[in-house]
Amino acid sequence: MDVTLGQVFISEVIGTGLLLLLGAGVVANVILPANKGFNAGWLTINFGWGLAVFAGVYAAYKSGAHLNPAVTVGLLANGAEEYAPGVEVSVMSTLVYFAGEMVGAFLGAVLAFLAYKKHFDEPADPAVKLGVFSTGPAIRSYGWNVVTEVLGTFVLVFVILNFANSPSELGPLAVAMLVVGIGASLGGPTGYAINPARDLGPRIAHAILPIKGKGSSDWGYAWVPVVGPLIGGALAGLLAAALA
Numbered sequence: 720m721d722v723t724l725g726q727v728f729i730s731e732v733i734g735t736g737l738l739l740l741l742g743a744g745v746v747a748n749v750i751l752p753a754n755k756g757f758n759a760g761w762l763t764i765n766f767g768w769g770l771a772v773f774a775g776v777y778a779a780y781k782s783g784a785h786l787n788p789a790v791t792v793g794l795l796a797n798g799a800e801e802y803a804p805g806v807e808v809s810v811m812s813t814l815v816y817f818a819g820e821m822v823g824a825f826l827g828a829v830l831a832f833l834a835y836k837k838h839f840d841e842p843a844d845p846a847v848k849l850g851v852f853s854t855g856p857a858i859r860s861y862g863w864n865v866v867t868e869v870l871g872t873f874v875l876v877f878v879i880l881n882f883a884n885s886p887s888e889l890g891p892l893a894v895a896m897l898v899v900g901i902g903a904s905l906g907g908p909t910g911y912a913i914n915p916a917r918d919l920g921p922r923i924a925h926a927i928l929p930i931k932g933k934g935s936s937d938w939g940y941a942w943v944p945v946v947g948p949l950i951g952g953a954l955a956g957l958l959a960a961a962l963a
Contacts, residue, residue: 734779
């Protein structure tokens with residue numbers, strides 16, 4: 720069944736919103752003090768994000784569940800004719816996907832904040848509170864941080880584009896496990912945004928929300944998890960097309 724651009728927008732808002740509600744939620748559970756999941760570890764965060772993707776993909780099935788501007792760019796670079804049934808690739812449709820992803824990411828981060836409001840009220844390092852919303856490097860080196868984000872996003876988009884040529888019908892579960900694997904293998908240096916909306920939307924939410932003792936939103940780093948994933952997505956789409 721063909722979908723309209725309005726349905727695409729709503730679908731991407733809901734799917735990306737769920738992605739961020741559950742993804743930011745697992746980070747909050749693990750790193751904010753006084754939570755029952757406090758100090759549960761990096762793999763808990765990896766699996767939480769993977770399952771967040773699983774939920775978001777199912778929720779956004781009507782639009783093809785991009786949930787990520789890098790995936791949209793990857794499909795564009797790959798030469799796709801449609802993003803979803805009846806949705807031709809165009810400047811307008813691409814902007815609708817971007818808008819839905821950004822709005823959904825912002826709203827999902829706000830909902831995660833509301834779920835953990837009392838924990839955000841407790842004293843904690845401002846960097847920890849920011850870490851619930853957006854990524855940051857373990858070692859700040861902008862050029863190498865971009866390289867890490869390019870590589871992680873390349874793996875994500877390239878493998879997703881090749882799912883179409885696979886006999887597997889795992890769908891959302893396969894994408895979820897792919898995200899877990901990327902986080903476990905490549906996530907340490909930057910926190911693996913691998914998604915411009917996932918980082919920028921929540922960073923804006925962090926800047927706006929009345930979070931006690933929140934400190935800076937670290938706008939000096941904010942371009943890295945936007946530019947790196949977009950480059951990685953585009954490279955993945957071009958290589959997948961060349962190998963087809």
